[in-house]
Amino acid sequence: MNRASSGVILVLLAGMGIGATYLAHHTSAPRIAAEQRLIDSRNLLDLLPAQSYDNQPLEQPLAVTNIPLANSTLLGGYMATRAGQPSAVLLRSQTLGYEGKIELMIAIDANGKLLGVKTLKQSETPGLGGKIADWPNAWLQVFIGKSRHDPGDTGWALKKDQGQFDQVAGATITSRAVISAIHDALRYFDEHRQPLIGSSAHD
Amino acid sequence: MTKSSTLQNSLMLAPLIGATTSWAAALGLWLMFIVVISAYGVGMWALRSRLVPTARLLASILLAATLTSCVQMAAQAWSLQWHQPVALYAGLIALQCVVLEYNGFFQSPRLDRVRLCAAFGALMLGLGLLRELLGKSGLHLATLVPGGFILLGLLIATRQAWARSKPSH
Numbered sequence: 001m002n003r004a005s006s007g008v009i010l011v012l013l014a015g016m017g018i019g020a021t022y023l024a025h026h027t028s029a030p031r032i033a034a035e036q037r038l039i040d041s042r043n044l045l046d047l048l049p050a051q052s053y054d055n056q057p058l059e060q061p062l063a064v065t066n067i068p069l070a071n072s073t074l075l076g077g078y079m080a081t082r083a084g085q086p087s088a089v090l091l092r093s094q095t096l097g098y099e100g101k102i103e104l105m106i107a108i109d110a111n112g113k114l115l116g117v118k119t120l121k122q123s124e125t126p127g128l129g130g131k132i133a134d135w136p137n138a139w140l141q142v143f144i145g146k147s148r149h150d151p152g153d154t155g156w157a158l159k160k161d162q163g164q165f166d167q168v169a170g171a172t173i174t175s176r177a178v179i180s181a182i183h184d185a186l187r188y189f190d191e192h193r194q195p196l197i198g199s200s201a202h203d
Numbered sequence: 204m205t206k207s208s209t210l211q212n213s214l215m216l217a218p219l220i221g222a223t224t225s226w227a228a229a230l231g232l233w234l235m236f237i238v239v240i241s242a243y244g245v246g247m248w249a250l251r252s253r254l255v256p257t258a259r260l261l262a263s264i265l266l267a268a269t270l271t272s273c274v275q276m277a278a279q280a281w282s283l284q285w286h287q288p289v290a291l292y293a294g295l296i297a298l299q300c301v302v303l304e305y306n307g308f309f310q311s312p313r314l315d316r317v318r319l320c321a322a323f324g325a326l327m328l329g330l331g332l333l334r335e336l337l338g339k340s341g342l343h344l345a346t347l348v349p350g351g352f353i354l355l356g357l358l359i360a361t362r363q364a365w366a367r368s369k370p371s372h
Contacts, residue, residue: 006258009250013262017269024273028280035283 047107047116052087053080071180086110086197095181098173099123106185112147129174139168148190156183218292220351229331232289233324236296239270243300267300
């Protein structure tokens with residue numbers, strides 16, 4: 001037991017430590033990355049019914065980037081297909097809420113009907129507007145099955161604004177922003193059905 | 204309570220509150236703690252007599268850091284979803300090892316060591332289970348950090364009341 005042997009042991013220990021950490025990182029990194037991708041895509045896509053698509057929508061982006069709409073901006077879009085046929089379009093929409101930007105994922109089926117809406121990012125007041133981030137979300141489920149013309153333009157608003165939808169309690173501005181963004185996305189899809197999914201309306 | 208045991212206990216407080224929002228997270232962190240502390244104990248047992256006291260601290264830090272990072276990466280590769288809520292607190296295990304080393308933990312009888320680890324695990328799991336159940340039954344506060352502190356306080360108070368009433372029997 002002397003200083004020199006202690007030093008040698010320390011150097012060996014450091015070398016082994018670095019080696020073991022590097023090896024662990026090297027062997028686990030691909031798996032961790034793959035699992036991270038799976039978690040990400042599950043988080044982004046769980047608003048689509050699992051049997052409604054059989055492709056990897058996130059690897060099939062649409063030519064939609066930063067398109068300004070009336071009340072929101074479309075950041076991007078993805079295509080979900082089933083047996084080679086377009087089954088749904090996912091639009092990533094950004095709008096301005098009460099506190100800041102709100103990012104939504106809006107899924108629309110090939111007939112222009114809303115399949116689901118999910119909040120991806122928000123900074124609204126916790127307990128009030130922040131409730132839009134809850135998942136599953138009873139308030140956002142109300143919009144499922146609606147389309148651009150059902151209800152009509154005046155119906156696509158809060159009851160407070162003579163529309164037909166309830167608001168999130170205590171969060172008028174947040175609710176208004178979300179409704180407008182959903183309506184914007186449905187309108188965009190309706191007007192660009194041909195370039196987006198290559199077919200005209202079924203009904 | 205000695206000064207070093209206060210330090211050890213306050214270090215345990217961060218994972219005890221932070222990683223017990225669900226019983227699965229608590230179990231995950233505790234398992235990682237047990238694996239690291241056992242491997243560390245074996246490693247230091249082999250090294251301790253071969254090192255001068257000044258080199259011991261460095262060796263202890265190196266070993267604790269290596270083991271913690273390797274276990275963390277293994278846990279991530281095994282189940283990332285399970286690891287994510289405890290990732291922040293898993294790093295503290297390394298610090299815990301070094302503190303336990305200087306606390307004489309590894310020189311204490313084996314039974315005492317097992318008892319301390321088991322008590323830590325029971326407390327983590329109990330708190331995790333309690334917070335998850337309360338959170339699911341509508342008491343959202345229980346899942347937040349202040350709720351964790353309140354519950355821990357209540358548990359300690361219960362234990363002390365129990366301990367105080369015991370001698371009179």
